[in-house]
Amino acid sequence: MDVTRFSGSVYGSIRDGVLVVTIDNPPVNALSTDVREGLCRALDHAVSLEGAAGVVITGAGRVFVGGADIREFATPPVAPILPDVTQRIEQSDKPVVAAINGAALGGGAEIALACHGRVASAAAIFGLPEVKLGIVPGAGGTQRLPRLVGTAHAVEMIGSGRSVKADEAKRFGLIDALADDAVAEAVTLAHGMANAPLRRTGELAVVPADEAETEAMASKVLAKARGQVAPAEAVRLVRAAALTSLEKGLADERTTFLRLRDSDEAAALRHVFFAERQAGKVAKLEGISPRPVVTVGIVGLGLMGSGIAVSALTAGYCVIGVEQTDDDAQKGRTCIVGLLGKAAQSGRLTPDARKACLQRLATTADLTALSGVDLAIEAVFDNLAIKTDLLQRLDGVVRPDAILATNTSYLNPDELAAATIHPERIVGLHFFSPANVMRLVEVIDCAATRLDVLATALAFAKRLGKLPVVCSAAEGFIGNRIFSAYRREAEFMVEDGAMPEEIDAALEAWGFPMGIFAVNDMAGLEIAWARRKRQAATRNPNERYVEIADQLCEAGRLGRKTGCGWYTYSSGEKTVDPQVTALIETARKAKGIVPRQFSADEIVAHLLRSMADEGSVLLSEGIAGSAGDIDLVMINGYGFPAHKGGPMFQARLKRDSHA
Structure with missing residues (x-):
């Protein structure tokens, strides 16, 4: 198969008479300048190929296109800009079909919307999450999406930034087909379109809206915005799509995008985005492998301990919960079962997954049941004497290579560690209540903590789906x-x-x-x-x-x-x-x-x-490794509004304004 290279990260080949263009820009196929240039060259190449019936655009690996290259937001735009690329796709005389093999987010979704057809694999997800960065879609998303799915669905998706899975996208009319081999199906679809008028998304009328449903969706989005500008602007632009021409709608969208991109709100959310990327990255852990963890012991099954247990169970761990009495152990189990039931009722957990969680759960009043655990977490009352006594007793129960973690909120873990036989295996895991819901975990690197113990604590927190922020031991930590x-x-x-x-x-x-x-x-x-x-x-x-x-x-x-x-x-x-x-x-x-x-x-x-x-x-x-870590803790643990960037970002903003 002959491969034509259109840029460093875009290449193509002919498959059954169709030019299949692949975006290969790991890790998420972001729409960098190189990708945009490559796509335009690929479209030009397709025009020159008389024998090519059409074009299929897909992504290498498990992602279609993960969005814009956010690093370019702070630099002057370089042609071709994304709106020009989507216009080129939509106006192509040859059919262009998106084969969505994975995540199509932000600019990736806008590329798919501009295509004349869309085929997705079961693993595909589709979303326009720009409001989470304080902006709106800037390459036609607010104008093309309502033309496919209707105003109400578009308001909800764009205004909230929520992503939808492939089956939901098919129900909405966002994609034309689901296929095990999205590229093969897209090639077939391109052939079917070759001799018929092309269905250009921007030329479609907006799907007639149920005004009451649209208003309900808009109210829901705005209620959650808490003063953020971008969600309100997204709602306005989507609703305007039914009232104005595509040309005017795109111009309004682009003007709004540029204004919001340069706002303090967008700068704050970009700061949070990059801070999250850096969270949990500890230079001294490079090359250090975490220990394997299969079974987790949790001592103390109150609201906090039960929440930690649910997080561990839903992440696939076996859990042994310990309380002081059989009655308390049973109450703890009842609490855990109830939390799992609520997760199943809300759809966050399937019935089969809930059943599997319960099969991996044991509760007891016998501390020696933890003799074989890989990680034991104490979640008892935040009292130095109580926690010290418990850790000393655990010293005599768990294996020498087991890790002991304290969930203290205020106490200095170094003092707790110093009272144990093996202080090097003590680490802090400060969860926030309710632990099965709250995303933040402060991972406390104590003075004596071994590197592989710290690495294991980080890996554990990440597997739970938490945002781990590492800090040194001190009373109260960061938060x-x-x-x-x-x-x-x-x-x-x-x-x-x-x-x-x-x-x-x-x-x-x-x-x-x-x-x-x-x-x-x-x-x-x-x-x-x-x-x-x-x-x-x-x-x-x-x-x-x-x-x-x-x-x-x-x-x-x-x-x-x-x-x-x-x-x-x-x-x-x-x-x-x-x-x-x-x-x-x-x-x-x-x-x-x-x-x-x-x-x-x-x-x-x-x-x-x-x-x-x-x-x-x-x-x-x-104590804190970076200003970004501090901001993440305050946003994710203490309700600091993310669109304000955190207290350290606000202080920097104030300094910059007075400079």
Whole structure:
């Protein structure tokens, strides 16, 4: 088979009278300048081949096209730009068919939309996730997709960035056929189109819309946007496709794309994207292989331990859960079974997969049942004495080569490790609750942790589908250290005149899903209170300290679990409590503080600065490896809005604006 090279990453060959063009730009066949040039040359070549009935475009490996080359976003555009490529495809006089062999995302989806036909393998997925980078599709996606699937489906897909699998795409009308051999079927389809008028997507009328369904989809997208601009612009552009010509729609889309691409929101989301790519990459682990892990032991089957168990089971591990009594072990099993049931009901888990998970689960009150596990995770109450005692007992139970992980939130794992026989096998795995839902795991590299132990912890977290962020051992790690500083600053403002509900409202208006005092109530006030009591003896008496949170705890106001904390929940809903207001006013008077007003902007600025300042300290101490790691922790563990980039990104943005 003769192969023609159109560029470094695009080549083609004739198959049954059709030019099959393959994009080969690993790892995801991104639409780099070289790929775009190669596609244009391939189309030119097809025109010159009188015997070629048409063109089939496919991807090498398991990906069709994974999207644009995001590294080019910060550089001047180089011709041919993607809108010109999609126009060339759509206007081709010879049929062009996409053979979608895997992911067709972003620009890859736009290439497929511009083709005259689309054939997909069962492994194909299709999506326009640009809103997740703070932009909209810029090469016809918002105008061509509704012409194939209708406005409502297009609003939902583009506005949310959700990807669809091949069978769903076929139901929508997004693809023409499913085939085991997508290329062979695409070649056949190209022949069938060769002597008939071509079905150019841009010339189709938008599929008639059910206005109520479209409005419902738009409302759903906008409700989840939380102040992001891109989803609203995506909805607007999709809806406009039915009201304007393709030419005008494409021009509007391109103008919007360029404006959003240069926005702070897009810069923030690109920062997060690249930070995620770097997360978990530790230079000293290069060449270090993780140990094999088949069976995981989990001690403590409360909400946290049960969530970890579900994550491990759904990732394919065998799990042995241990509690103090048989009754507690049974309660833990019931909790795990319930969480698996909810996952099955929502469609995240098939009935067969749920059954397999249960077959790999055992719960017991016998700690010696963990004698054969490869990894044991303690998830008991965050108390130094309790955790130390448990790890010492595990020392005498598990194999010498088994790894012991602590799920402590605030305690320094180095202190825990120092009390064990083999500190080199201790590692921190700080999950966030609920652990079966939350994506973040702080992986704590203790002073004595062996490299292969750290590598194993990372591999384990990744197999769970988590986002692992590595940090050094210290009390509170990255997240809780910053959260403590953030909470402390919020309490200073309360003492100085801002009310908790004003602070929460300012944060929520800025983009946080929940204000800090509401978060404290949800998490429970007693954990931070215990930490403050531990630190009381060593606290600098000259440092400012706000007693209000302690007074709430002393009054039994521990948050939602007790029906009251910073707010009251007597009606089931969060409500401002006059008793808390009175307590705050009394505390101010006791210190002679004359309360002052804080604007919403001032509140947010204070809190962002406190986070960034603590983040800088973590970097200087070597606790955090990078500013990006800090931002990922705050976004994925503490509700910092991703489209704002994280506290360190915001600090850099502020510095740059004043430079």
